[in-house]
Amino acid sequence: MMIHPNETYILDLLTKLLNTASPSGFTHRIMKLIESEAKALGLPYTQNEKGGAIITLKGKDSSRRIALSAHVDTLGAMVRSVTSKGTLAITSVGGFMMQSIENEYCTIHTRSGKTYTGTILTSHPSVHVYSDARDFKREEKNMEVRIDELVENKEDVMKLGIMTGDFVSFDARPVITPSGYVKSRHLDDKASVAALFGLLESSRREGWQPTHDLVLLISNYEEVGHGASWIPGGIQEMIAVDMGAMGDDLNCKETDVSICAKDSTGPYDYEMTGKLIQLAEELIIPYAVDIYPHYGSDASAALSGGNNIRAALLGPGVHASHAMERTHKQAILNTTKLLASYVMS
Template sequence: MSIQPNEDYILNLLQKLLNTPSPTGFTNGIMSMIEKEAALLGVHVTRNEKGGAILSVPGQDTTRTIGLSGHVDTLGAMVRAIKPEGTLRLTRIGGYMMNSIENEYCVIHTRSGKTYTGTIMSTKPSVHVYSDARTFGREEHHMEVRIDEHIEQAEDVKKLGISVGDYVSFEARCEITPSGYIKSRHLDDKASVAALFGLLESMQREQWKPRSSIKVLISNYEEVGHGAAYLPDDIKELIAVDMGCIGDDLSCKETDVSICAKDSSGPYDYDMTGRLIQLAEEEGIPYAVDVYPHYGSDASAALSAGSNIRAALIGPGVHASHAMERTHKQAVINTVKLLAAYVK
């Protein structure tokens, strides 16, 4: 029998995740949230040495373990330098276009725990001042943070406790529309993490056990390529749950579950991918099979690191990935349904 995902639970958790800053390498706060949420569901949690979380659920057959992964680390930036006039030069964390963060509100996180707000801007931000403001290249060395404090020189910034190496997070601006669309930064991959918790919540609420034991890896270094480079030895197959892409030559929609047959790391396991397609057909779950040439996943990292596993990749369809993203709540719900069909 198909499960009935708890939509309110999933969307409420997703909003909490989206509103918690977690650029790659700065994830302790959100990992604490993950641990507390898992405890509420009665799920055992451990941490790996990189700070990722491993959630364990015993199955009917405890001799075999299926891995599921999603990542809570997001795109972000780090202070590269404090400029003489008191603005901050950035270095990017993750692979986004610099124009996608222009004029975005941000938060600077100091190592003392203090935070300051600011705005990310081009160094030629005004058409009334700079004749080439419209055509000026939006490149890393042309972008800076204007801090919302009275600052006239670099020394003023240092007195605030802001230093090179401090993290800069981008405001998510999460909104769920009456029509069911979810628009926000960082749906990659917090929408998938919410789906994974929707699966766990269903197990608790409906009192069902997966056929095999499950380990859910919530990774925290996916955006820089090594999120699931380490996997527990008992995992035999891994489904990476990450966003599906939408665009030219792709059939995925914002209401679909994406099933990725191949990405930049190569093809995913033929039998696992075929089984996911078969289950989506049987359960009447809207899905799309696509190839993503500019994409890598936690499963890619695990395979590249030499893990002796089979792997597949699914996730909710997300438009404008690594920019101002959008999906539909139905895609997240459908992802939960397909995961449940696979592990049941």
């Protein structure tokens, strides 16, 4: 059976997700959005102790449970210290190139709930002033946040209530083009979260059920390695839904569904991967099979955590991962279609 994902619903939800700050460790606000969406679809919603979401969809046969996971946490930063000149030194949350956040607008989230905007720059930001500005090494110790407040020293910043350990989120700046491209920060992995909710919305609207009970895991610590290291009991199979990478020696395009055969932790389940390939071909869904040597997923975290499961990995193709990313709506919608076909087979 081929489902018909609601494009408007999926892209509208994706835009909301992208516009909600959620660096790893600071996901309580976006989880409220996830909870609201699940309840609007009439689905049971609970959280694990780490704050990740567990959403269940009843199947025709409860003798098996299949998990689909995606992560809502993103890259970001924290305040490492306040400098004497009134800027913020930062420490990264997640793995990204410092060049990818240079000149990016950001928001500082204080413990009191106040927020302040700023810009991430090197400490030698101007070619008119610094002879080494072009070659100055883009590394963590040389990056800082310029705060959009009247501050001249450390004391001025402290009066704002900004302190070490406050989170810094990067402005996503999502744009959906007339040609169907979606460009934004944090498509890894909010595009997949939107695809999963597209599956749930389709089930309710089109009146279909998965063959077996379905458990959706929306994790909130994937970018730091332990998002789905614990999963609920009774799950036999798990598909991590995460972005497909693009570049040298890779087949994936932004319009493709990426099926990952192996990542840095080893190969995924042969039969599950083969079934996804077979279904993509039957549904005439553009797909690519790739190997990602610098990649780990929630499924690999679950396996490393000792869970007795079989696992696979797929997701929409994303260009320039961990930088200013881009995918195409076709890849997101087809991810939903392929997953629905899998859970109904």
